[in-house]
Amino acid sequence: MANIIELKQVNKEYGDQVKTPVLFDVDLAIEEGSFNSIIGQSGSGKSTLLNIIGTLDQPTSGEVMIGGKRTDQMRKNELAGLRNETLGFIFQFHYLLPEFTALENVLMPYRIRHGKVPAEKIDRAHEIMKLVGLEKVKHNLAANMSGGQQQRTAIARALMNQPKIILADEPTGNLDSDTSETIYNLLRDINRDLGTTFVIITHDRRIAEKADRIIEIKDGRVALDI
């Protein structure tokens, strides 16, 4: 299978005056349709790496390619389109819009892309929400749901535009182990059924071991890749 994500010699430094190097010459290729986990100690640079892959952050040097196109040279509107159509994010904190209901949050990526939502897409949103077990709280405001429900809403939202890649940063970090188990099984199902590529940061080795591939980051370098 082709590589859908490719990083070449990516370096990242934070700070202007005092430079803090975080990533060192990272080379990484992710195959289309694969299910990958990233592990590593806190502060090792996992989130930095994922944000660079997701075009939210820029590398200090090196190349980032998504679907064969360099993203470090794209203009802002191009990046916005890429984030909307090709990428889905699930963050450690749910990042829902509190002014909108769960369903409206799920539909948001579609509305950003197309403006108006046709009935069949609303049906699709209902289906996804059913899949993640949210049919009872669909019309609750994001603020009036439990942590697990909010996180599942964020997952449903990441699935709405059927992105090729889903990037998740400790998506179950705040959830109990039963709930995280369910959510991981759900993500695996989506990976199997739709061929969506997953890159998931987790601190839970038990979960990491279920992935096709485990990448360990240590002090800003790829230490282990199996």
Next chain:
Amino acid sequence: MRLAFSIARRFLRASKGQTFLIALGIAIGVSVQIFIGSLIQGLQIDLINTTIGSQSQITITSRTEDKLIDDYERWQPVVAETDPSLRSVTPIAQGQALLVFDDENYSVLVRGLDFDSAEGIYQLSNRLVSGEMPSTELELLVGQDLAEEAGIKVGDLISFLTNVGQETTATVSGLFDLETASLNKTWVITDLASAQGLFDYDEKITAIEMQLEDVFAADTVAEALHSRLGDGLSVNHWKADNIALLSGLNGQSISSYMIQVFVMISVLLGIASVLAITVIQKSRQIGILKAMGIRDSKASLIFLFQGLLLGIAGAILGILLGLGLAYAFTRFALSPDGTPIVPLVIDPGFIALSALFAITVSTLAALIPARKSSQLNPIEVIRNG
């Protein structure tokens, strides 16, 4: 567009208290503007009415040696059809004379009017304080101040000396009060024929007087009349004779605009600063939207729409508030006779203009937060939780 609009609406609805306060701020600005505008306009119209409401606003005189206009019948229709807003076109025959009463001499202006057509200008029948209107030739009205000074009463006989030489005697049929001391002291009013006879004018007159619908158009209408009537006649208008009044009114208008502009500037600054805060309040949401791929321009639109919506809500509220204020003022600020101290002028055009102004201003105020939001980088939000 649609998405930015609906997000803007949702943001405003989510913080109702804040939204209401901003809209109220705009509304107060708009209502003050409407109230002050209506008040000043009312004051000015009131002032103009008292000053020139009962006098000729455009006066045609002759440039010939004898200063007399021949053939009024020929000129009258020409004047009338020059501009449809002209009204109460009336012939005048007047001259200086010496009024002799009780062996005393008084210098007066004898004004011969065509009572029917002059009524529109002078409303003499309302201004009669005693006696009645002259009904035959050589009956006349005397101003009440002159009557008091000279001891003239209704029914008295008075005589006139003119530069034509002959002495003429006439009967006082009534006394008038034109609410201007100098006129009450020097004017003697009679019918056209009596004045023509007194001064030997034959059928000629000395002036054609008239009023017009829009008093401020007097100069342009006068110009038009002049070109229709030719150089033999001279056309004067009230604006040329009341430059001080006009510049006073102008100063008043300017200070009213200044107040209105400063009110709107303070509203603008208020909205801009509150909206700037809302960008910070909503930076998390903007970051999330950007991570989902909303374009910077659309993110900015959200805040422009917020400004627009706040402007519209504020303008509507402000119009209601302003009209309420104006109504309360005309209801409760009354002079002793029960009429409003100042009759306000509610001008829909002006209200629409000030509403439009408020909407524009609050949309402009939203430009600053809109720019800020477009600069917001989603990674700041994602990193900092």
